[in-house]
Amino acid sequence: MKIGNVELSGQVIAAPLAGYTNTAYRKMLLRLGAAFCVSEMISDCALIYHNQETLSMLEVDPSDHPVALQIFGGKKETLLEGAKILLSNAKCDFLDVNLGCPVNKVVKGKAGSSWLIKGREDELEDMMTSLVQISPIPVFAKIRLGWSKDTINCIEIAKRLERAGVSLIAIHGRTRQDFYKGNANHEYAKKIKEVIHLPLAVNGDIDSPLKAKEVLNETHADFVMIGRASLGDPSIIQRIDTYLKENILLPNPTLERQKELCIEHYLALKDLKGEYKALHELRSVAPLYFKGFAYSKETRIALTKMEKEEDFYHALSIIHE
Ligand SMILES: Cc1cc2nc3c(=O)[nH]c(=O)nc-3n(C[C@H](O)[C@H](O)[C@H](O)COP(=O)(O)O)c2cc1C
Numbered sequence: 146m147k148i149g150n151v152e153l154s155g156q157v158i159a160a161p162l163a164g165y166t167n168t169a170y171r172k173m174l175l176r177l178g179a180a181f182c183v184s185e186m187i188s189d190c191a192l193i194y195h196n197q198e199t200l201s202m203l204e205v206d207p208s209d210h211p212v213a214l215q216i217f218g219g220k221k222e223t224l225l226e227g228a229k230i231l232l233s234n235a236k237c238d239f240l241d242v243n244l245g246c247p248v249n250k251v252v253k254g255k256a257g258s259s260w261l262i263k264g265r266e267d268e269l270e271d272m273m274t275s276l277v278q279i280s281p282i283p284v285f286a287k288i289r290l291g292w293s294k295d296t297i298n299c300i301e302i303a304k305r306l307e308r309a310g311v312s313l314i315a316i317h318g319r320t321r322q323d324f325y326k327g328n329a330n331h332e333y334a335k336k337i338k339e340v341i342h343l344p345l346a347v348n349g350d351i352d353s354p355l356k357a358k359e360v361l362n363e364t365h366a367d368f369v370m371i372g373r374a375s376l377g378d379p380s381i382i383q384r385i386d387t388y389l390k391e392n393i394l395l396p397n398p399t400l401e402r403q404k405e406l407c408i409e410h411y412l413a414l415k416d417l418k419g420e421y422k423a424l425h426e427l428r429s430v431a432p433l434y435f436k437g438f439a440y441s442k443e444t445r446i447a448l449t450k451m452e453k454e455e456d457f458y459h460a461l462s463i464i465h466e
Contacts, residue, residue: 160372169413178386189218189227219255283312354388377433
């Protein structure tokens with residue numbers, strides 16, 4: 146499939162994950178077969194205030210393509226201003242708008258899933274229409290089912306996003322009220338696909354090649370979007386991509402393979418942020434690479450405490466088959 150000028154190589158999208166999907170991690174997921182990756186969410190106001198840490202989130206490595214950078218904000222004016230800064234400073238292929246984040250701090254600022262609250266539909270459509278008008282690259286939207294179980298409005302929202310000129314919608318099959326509780330419900334994705342003509346990505350609890358295929362078959366969506374399942378298991382992207390393309394079920398990665406991928410992740414992060422920050426960031430995700438492996442407890446604990454590069458390599462050396 147082609148979106149804008151960009152040819153997409155498959156049906157697996159790497160979801161935005163705040164604190165993780167920076168350019169270092171994204172280039173690894175792309176190498177492993179992601180059709181494109183979505184960045185962690187970037188605050189419109191922080192861009193406007195030239196916050197240095199936020200500006201560093203605009204970095205896109207030459208091998209980090211195709212990539213969508215995701216913006217969030219609660220007001221049309223600041224979103225437009227923030228998007229202009231993003232678009233003029235970042236070499237990204239797509240602009241993604243976060244209309245689904247459930248976190249209190251974000252929702253309080255009328256951003257994320259608060260855009261789905263009943264009564265804001267006109268405001269949302271107007272904001273997205275304006276964003277599409279100022280953006281030289283395709284604009285995507287990531288939504289949830291609605292604000293709450295009683296106010297599910299994703300079908301109307303999807304129609305409005307299509308009218309606004311959005312080029313792709315990703316839907317996480319939960320409401321804001323659900324946060325991450327319960328199972329994702331993909332029935333609405335199917336209904337959306339019946340009424341809009343845009344590429345649709347389904348998201349939520351897709352954690353295996355079989356599940357990915359089942360969800361695509363059931364919903365007739367164009368893409369699956371993979372989030373948490375890729376943390377500590379980036380090659381799940383490759384396993385899903387291979388299964389969807391060739392009907393081949395690759396085996397789960399061996400311990401040695403997980404070590405290699407964890408090292409690749411560390412080295413890419415070190416390149417981007419230096420040793421200290423890379424190790425601190427990796428403390429939360431590196432242990433996940435070894436979850437489920439026998440004799441991994443000591444390694445996992447050591448990885449949560451590493452201070453220096455030698456601590457990282459030592460932690461990896463004490464685990465064995
Ligand atoms: C740690 C974490 C960070 C996330 N950050 C973002 C984000 O920055 N932007 C966004 O739209 N969604 C974000 N999400 C939501 C995910 O993109 C995804 O919609 C959700 O995890 C459901 O998909 P999954 O079951 O495949 O993980 C985040 C989720 C998690 C767990």
